[in-house]
Amino acid sequence: MTMKRRVLVGGALSLPALSASAQDRPVQIYVGFAPGGNIDLAARMAAPFLEKHLGGTQIIVVNKPGAGGMLMLNEVSAAAPDGRHVALVSFPALVTALYDNTPRYRVDSFAYAGLLTDEPYTVFVGNETPYRSLRDLVEAARAAPETVTIAGAGVGGAPHLAMMAIERAAGVKFTWVPTQGAGQAVQLVQGGHVAGSISTVSLTVRAHQQGTLRIVAIMERERWDKAPDLPTGxxxxxxxxxxxxRGFALPVATPAPIIARWEEAIRRTAQDPEFRAITDRDFLVVRYMDRPTMTSFVREQAETYRRIWATSPWKQ
Structure with a gap:
């Protein structure tokens, strides 16, 4: 199976300057999780190409972990709308916090400049565990409910909800161990502190191939041709x-020409042959959406998880 990737090609745009007051300051791309996780790695992989397509503007990646990314989103939503404060937002984490917490932002607090990646999750365990398949993990949880520990970034984010989907499908109960990011969860798995974790292919497939962890399932409908040995759930x-x-969002008051400049830079990054070669090498799945398409996607996500929260809340 070839992973579906969508690249929407728009017309060329002029690239106006960032606000005059911000000309000599670097752009900060904020990540709401600790360094070393899949979202952090995606930001650092994209940054040099965004720099190039923004005309050489310096970019630095700033980690602001806490509350499943909510603290970072609160900060960026209230930042100066000068094009220098940009969030790498992940879904569904941005919208789930609207229902299980009290963030200072709302869906319409941001201008969504473009989606860049969309990756399936894997379920993985430590090499010293007895689990050789997702079925093994599920049967262990069935035999001893809430004793099998699964770590992952935050509470109510995509990994946590993925674990809950497994629980519902299998009729079992794990114990969720929240971390400050996917990198920390991997360390807990590799150190034998938890049984397993859930994260994206870009963070886990290489480690699986190198033998530092064991993937027991890819959470996709069909096997992936880039790692055909991985069975699906x-x-x-x-x-x-x-x-x-994952995509990029700026404070909603950011002027339209600056948003357009970012939209164009994200589009050019998604199409850049060098970027595509690196993402193919490192199992990062590119899926570009322009600003209107990403905005619609965010609203659909918010409505989807509003309905889920109403019937199956993921946080008490």
Missing amino acids: IEQGIDVAAGSA
Whole structure:
């Protein structure tokens, strides 16, 4: 199976300068999780190409972990609208916080400049565990409810909701161990502190191939041709598919010409042959959406998770 990738090609745009007051300051791309996780790695991979397509504007990646990314989103939503404060937002984390917490932002607090990646999740365990399949993990949880520990970034984010989907599909109960980012969750798995974790292919497939962790399922409908040895959860009787999409958002008051400049830079990054070669090498799945398409996507996500929260809340 070839992972579906969508690249929407728009017409060329002029690239106006950032606000005059911000000309000599670097752009800060904020990540709401600790360094070393999948979202942090995606930001650092994209940054040099965004720099190039923004005309050489310096970019630095700033980690602001806490509350599943909510603290960072609060900060960026209230930042100066000068094009220098940009959030790498992930879904569904941006919208789930609207229902399980009290963030200072809302969906319409941001201008969404473009989606860049959308990756399926994997379920993985430590090499010293007895689990060789997702079915093994599920049967252990069935035999001893709430004793099998699964770590992942935050509460109510995409990894947590993916675990809950497995629980519902299999009729079992794990224990969720929230972390400040996916990198920390990997360390807990590799150190034998938890049984397993859930994260994206870009963070886990290489480690699986190198033998530092064991993927027991890819949360996709079909096997992935870039890692065909990875069985799906569906093959193992667990009908689940889940992943994480990421894109860029700026404070909603940011002037339209600056948003257009960012939209164009994201589009050019998604199409850049050098960027595509790196993402192919490192299993990062590119899926570009322009500003209107991403904005519609965010609103659809918010409505989807509003309905889920009403019937199956993920946080008490």
